[in-house]
Amino acid sequence: MIHIFLLFSLTFSGVESLGINYGQVGDNLPPPDKVLELLTSLKISKVRIYDTNPQILATFANSKTELIVTIENEMLSQLMDPQQAVQWVATHIKPYFPAARITGIAVGNEIFTGNDTTLMANLVPAMISIHSALAQLGLGSYIHVSTPTSLAVLEESFPPSADAVIFGMARLGFDGIEVRVSETGWPSKGDDDEIGATAENAAIYNRNLLRRQLANEGTPLRPNMRLEVYLFALFNEDMKPGPTSERNYGLYQPDGTMAYNVGLSALLSSSSTSSASISLSSSASKTAAMEYQSLVYWMFVYLLVGIQIILTRRPF
Numbered sequence: 001m002i003h004i005f006l007l008f009s010l011t012f013s014g015v016e017s018l019g020i021n022y023g024q025v026g027d028n029l030p031p032p033d034k035v036l037e038l039l040t041s042l043k044i045s046k047v048r049i050y051d052t053n054p055q056i057l058a059t060f061a062n063s064k065t066e067l068i069v070t071i072e073n074e075m076l077s078q079l080m081d082p083q084q085a086v087q088w089v090a091t092h093i094k095p096y097f098p099a100a101r102i103t104g105i106a107v108g109n110e111i112f113t114g115n116d117t118t119l120m121a122n123l124v125p126a127m128i129s130i131h132s133a134l135a136q137l138g139l140g141s142y143i144h145v146s147t148p149t150s151l152a153v154l155e156e157s158f159p160p161s162a163d164a165v166i167f168g169m170a171r172l173g174f175d176g177i178e179v180r181v182s183e184t185g186w187p188s189k190g191d192d193d194e195i196g197a198t199a200e201n202a203a204i205y206n207r208n209l210l211r212r213q214l215a216n217e218g219t220p221l222r223p224n225m226r227l228e229v230y231l232f233a234l235f236n237e238d239m240k241p242g243p244t245s246e247r248n249y250g251l252y253q254p255d256g257t258m259a260y261n262v263g264l265s266a267l268l269s270s271s272s273t274s275s276a277s278i279s280l281s282s283s284a285s286k287t288a289a290m291e292y293q294s295l296v297y298w299m300f301v302y303l304l305v306g307i308q309i310i311l312t313r314r315p316f
Contacts (some may be wrong), residue, residue: 018213019046019066019230020251021183024053026237028254032059035234038256039065042264048182048230050109052092061099068104068146069093071130076108076122085129089137097139104144105130106182112149123147148182163221178225184209185232187245188259197245199260206231206251206262 022035030038032055039047040063048068049056060067071079071088079085093102107127111119127145134140151157162179169177186205190197209231216226236250236259250259 017216017226017228018044018210019048019228020044021048021050021185021230021233022056023050023233023235023237023240025050025240026235026254027239029235029237030254030256032056034256036060036063036065038252039234046228046230047234048106054092054096057096057100057102060101061096064101066101066103068106069102070106070109071126073108073111073119076119076126079107079129080122080125082129082132085126085133086136089130089133089139093134093139093143094137098142102143104146105134107145107147109148110150111147113152150183162227163219166219166221179219179227181227181229183230183232185249187248188236188250189248190245191243194243194245197248203260203262210262210264 020039029035032053035056036059039045045064046066046068047060048070050070051072052069057067057069069092075088079088093105096102107130108119108123111123127147131140131145134143134145151160162181165179166177169175186202187194187197188199188202209229213227213229217223218225219227231251233249233251235252235254236248238247238254240246248259251262251264253259
């Protein structure tokens with residue numbers, strides 16, 4: 001399971017290349033303060049959540065943890081309305097920012113893996129409205145707008161490859177776009193027909209992933225640009241629908257014990273952090289109107305390639 005982010009015109013400095021997905025589809029998960037303690041002990045400072053849970057945003061305030069929040073799919077039709085989008089940002093984002101380090105808003109989740117054509121049609125207008133609302137409320141320079149899409153929407157998604165995405169974008173005439181993996185992981189348990197869903201395989205996959213990220217490696221095409229990856233997931237979630245594997249992607253059980261030993265603490269404690277400053281575009285001097293036009297244009301690209309684009313503006 002691998003999802004992709006694409007970033008355009010982003011500058012970052014001192015950013016860790018490893019994040020994690022913090023799902024909450026369970027009735028026995030620890031409270032946010034305990035989750036923050038766990039993440040801090042693991043030295044993980046990038047987290048993606050699947051809603052805008054106010055308890056999480058309040059708890060994570062004044063911490064060093066960067067957050068990507070999510071707008072649920074059922075909200076898209078409402079947030080196509082620019083006024084509704086402004087109200088949503090004013091209610092769900094602005095009261096917590098900048099104390100809570102919200103760096104991104106994911107609009108919807110895996111919309112193109114379903115068959116709801118109405119939902120697909122609502123996506124881009126909702127993204128445009130949210131981006132405009134952020135700009136109107138003075139947050140557009142700090143919070144990007146995105147939508148997660150699985151590589152399963154592609155005609156050929158195996159083997160998964162970040163460089164394949166980069167090459168595809170280059171063929172469309174868009175070089176210099178940073179690619180990020182927003183979800184990748186391996187289940188530790190599955191149904192009888194889910195071959196390979198074992199704790200042993202999950203440990204091997206995630207241990208190799210962690211070692212790769214701690215080495216700050218790029219891809220063969222971009223060896224000097226490290227690939228940012230969000231591991232899926234932090235906890236096993238007992239209320240997720242679907243096959244058994246869906247409830248067993250977590251590194252940890254809800255009680256805080258490890259689902260399997262991936263060696264995360266040891267790997268992280270033996271590594272040293274590094275900083276980087278990468279500028280992918282010199283577009284910081286563009287006017288707000290040009291940036292808005294750029295957003296619409298990049299939405300068109302998103303629809304062509306069927307993967308995730310994060311649209312962002314840098315502070316002037």
